[in-house]
Amino acid sequence: MSEERSIPQTMGQQFGRRSWAEPWKIKMVEPIRQLPRPERERAMAEAGYNTFLLRSADVYIDLLTDSGTGAMSDRQWAGLMMGDEAYAGSRNFYRLVETIQAYYGYKYIVPTHQGRGAEHLISQALIQQGDFIPGNMYFTTTRLHQELAGGTFVDVIIDEAHDPTDLHPFKGNIDLEKLQALIDRVGPERIPYISVAGTVNMAGGQPISMANIKAVKALADRYGIRVYLDATRMMENAFFIQEREPGYEDKSIADILKEFCSYTDGAWMSAKKDNLVNIGGWLATNEEAVFERTRNMVVVYEGLHTYGGMAGRDMEALAIGITEAVQDDYVRARVGQVRYLGELLTDWGIPIVQPIGGHAIFLDAKRFYPHIPQDEFPAQTLAADIYIDSGVRGMERGIVSAGRNPETGEHRRPKLELVRLTIPRRVYTQAHMDVVAESIKAVWDKRHDARGLKMVYEPKYLRFFQARFERL
């Protein structure tokens, strides 16, 4: 904690007594409706108690994910009309490349259809059979692509990240001793890159500090190991650095983002998150040889290297989205809305991961349903119960998401057993947040009656998307 300032308790304290508001107004609306309770019960049973298997028309407030669910601006919609749908060399591609270079600072860009397309390319390009890839907590698709390429992911995040009550301001930090121990154990030549994520999703949207990435880069340089960044939510990470790290309070989000990326050799990106588009992704690198390999592979798996699975119009909206997503007032309102919901729940004594992260609230299902053992899927149960109460859809981030160890076939048993309520960008209002909070409170008040689930169908890969359950 020594290097960092403490976390402001509320946005109100940070900005005096004045409220913040979104730097936009609403121009178009999409009707939503709440099904009656008996229909919600039926829909949940039909979906096998897996919120991924619900129909969106049966959902009232959809907090399943912030992936591709954001609202585009009028400028982005106008940008769609500027799509240059040439197969090769689309004007929109060059604008996208220039925008990524300007804001993230990387030299070479390979477009992909979404984040996992970029993860696939970088994993196949850099990982050899038997390699180890250290990272600040796993992410589902990232780790799977590393494993499919023959690597083994090794979690080197600080211990505080696994404790949902620990108030460390940068719980996304890498533990340098764990990293050093892995280098000593397997040798630097078995580590193709360090896999660093901004605002670590699985830890509750927790940021990594500038001091930490600098130290990671210095250690990596000593051994000639690359550092690659999962830049999916770096805008939100930059906001937390601005808020909490001494020396950054007067720097802009854009400046912080660029400095952070300068300590890495490249990045992969799910543009569906904080680049404010519904589909898209990219891979960036400063290494010419890596660029050449991935630019060649993209032709096999995604599309030509000047569109990578995106339409020209998608690339235009994405370039515009980047310029909007780095605005300080936008990011402050974005994180502010997440924090508003989290503070309501905290005030009511409902256990959530602290500190409140950048993109979602994570309910701590272990403390919510302490009577349900992990083998009966407490977080899966809680996500189902919230939907039944109100039609609000969240998702499990616990033992189901963690999957099985490919060698032993056993469940991986993560310390964190969470329900994620992810806030789409620029979509819902503060009133929606109130409705969500009140529903969770209603489930909390009946928590002693809750019964767990048993898994009745389990797919081989990324089972959380398609697994089915029955009520015990």
Ligand SMILES: *Cc1c(COP(=O)(O)O)cnc(C)c1O
């Ligand atoms: C969503 C996500 C990905 C994968 O991106 P897709 O666009 O869903 O393929 C990778 N890393 C993180 C941290 C993500 O949140």
